[in-house]
Amino acid sequence: MVSALVNYYIDVNIALLATFGVWITVRFGLSRIGYRFSFQSEQNLIIAFIGLAVLAPVLVRVGSGLLPAHANVTDLLVSWYLGGGVDMSARQFQSLIGAKGAAVDELIHRDSWVTLLGLGLGAAAFGFFVARLGANAVSLHSILNNSFPLKKLGRVQVVASDRVEVPFTTRGWRSFYVVMPVAMIGDAWKMRIAIAHEMQHIRHGDVTWEYVWSLVHPLMFWNPAFSMFRKRLNVLRELLCDAALLSRQTFNKRRYCETLLSVAKNMAQTKARNNALAVPFVEPKRHLARRGQSSLEYRILYALELPSARKSLRFGHIGLMLTMSLAAMLILLLLQQPSEWSHDRIMLSTIANLEHLESLNSSSK
Numbered sequence: 001m002v003s004a005l006v007n008y009y010i011d012v013n014i015a016l017l018a019t020f021g022v023w024i025t026v027r028f029g030l031s032r033i034g035y036r037f038s039f040q041s042e043q044n045l046i047i048a049f050i051g052l053a054v055l056a057p058v059l060v061r062v063g064s065g066l067l068p069a070h071a072n073v074t075d076l077l078v079s080w081y082l083g084g085g086v087d088m089s090a091r092q093f094q095s096l097i098g099a100k101g102a103a104v105d106e107l108i109h110r111d112s113w114v115t116l117l118g119l120g121l122g123a124a125a126f127g128f129f130v131a132r133l134g135a136n137a138v139s140l141h142s143i144l145n146n147s148f149p150l151k152k153l154g155r156v157q158v159v160a161s162d163r164v165e166v167p168f169t170t171r172g173w174r175s176f177y178v179v180m181p182v183a184m185i186g187d188a189w190k191m192r193i194a195i196a197h198e199m200q201h202i203r204h205g206d207v208t209w210e211y212v213w214s215l216v217h218p219l220m221f222w223n224p225a226f227s228m229f230r231k232r233l234n235v236l237r238e239l240l241c242d243a244a245l246l247s248r249q250t251f252n253k254r255r256y257c258e259t260l261l262s263v264a265k266n267m268a269q270t271k272a273r274n275n276a277l278a279v280p281f282v283e284p285k286r287h288l289a290r291r292g293q294s295s296l297e298y299r300i301l302y303a304l305e306l307p308s309a310r311k312s313l314r315f316g317h318i319g320l321m322l323t324m325s326l327a328a329m330l331i332l333l334l335l336q337q338p339s340e341w342s343h344d345r346i347m348l349s350t351i352a353n354l355e356h357l358e359s360l361n362s363s364s365k
């Protein structure tokens with residue numbers, strides 16, 4: 001049972017890193033030829049990739065007949081080694097390809113203090129992130145409790161609070177809450193834009209997804225693929241939300257961008273808080289992003305040139321399907337169990353045994 005869980009966890013993480021690699025490569029390739037995913041296809045693709053990673057262990061079981069028996073990373077490495085491609089002793093190489101199995105064993109039996117230390121640190125970090133999530137939930141709860149209702153739109157309650165500087169949305173079990181800063185109430189236009197923006201997030205399911213990622217985060221915090229995917233999803237949800245609103249004729253682009261800027265300006269003056277479990281109008285910290293161009297700047301530029309920004313490839317189905325199959329193949333290749341006694345494996349273990357004998361002989365002389 002424990003061993004199955006440890007195996008599952010490791011496999012999911014490997015699969016996530018693999019899909020991340022596919023995503024980065026395909027994105028880079030596309031940008032090289034002057035294209036990119038349309039934002040909607042990219043969002044779908046990333047969510048599908050994460051789903052693929054979660055189901056990877058099942059996928060490997062179901063799909064084991066799809067690839068030839070030797071198409072797994074261990075057998076490929078072994079035949080590469082026997083072909084002279086790696087300069088390493090056979091015994092070292094054997095322990096390298098057995099590394100994953102050894103890691104699972106070590107995690108289950110916890111013999112060495114290094115493993116204990118690593119597990120301890122991991123558990124401490126997990127505890128920290130769970131506690132932070134709890135603190136976030138408590139602070140959201142207290143903001144909602146101390147706010148006053150403005151209006152109710154179906155399952156959505158719009159409230160005002162004097163404790164926030166940036167409008168955001170969160171959800172309860174059944175209902176959603178759009179929280180507006182009190183300072184914004186005087187400005188009818190800004191209010192209208194910010195509420196419409198947050199309603200669009202709710203319609204698009206962004207708040208629920210934010211909950212999912214926030215809850216999964218403590219388990220996956222150390223996996224760079226998870227954080228990068230999440231970061232990208234956050235940028236995409238804003239771009240998609242802006243695009244959906246600006247495509248309605250009722251919204252004036254200039255006013256929309258001014259609202260974005262003024263909210264970001266208010267936020268820059270206050271301490272950025274960690275906003276798990278909520279979807280804000282403007283992301284904290286992100287208005288000073290990498291390489292000179294912030295994503296706020298990007299959002300505004302994108303909003304302004306929306307009609308001309310058509311160089312995105314609407315991959316439709318075929319391109320997405322190709323990318324998905326590529327990722328699935330890679331997962332199969334990485335996770336498929338090697339046949340323990342293939343011809344090449346026997347050869348490798350023979351060489352390793354001979355090496356061992358030789359070293360015993362030379363030390364006894």
Ligand SMILES: [Zn+2]
Nearest residue numbers: 238241280281
């Ligand atoms: Zn937003």
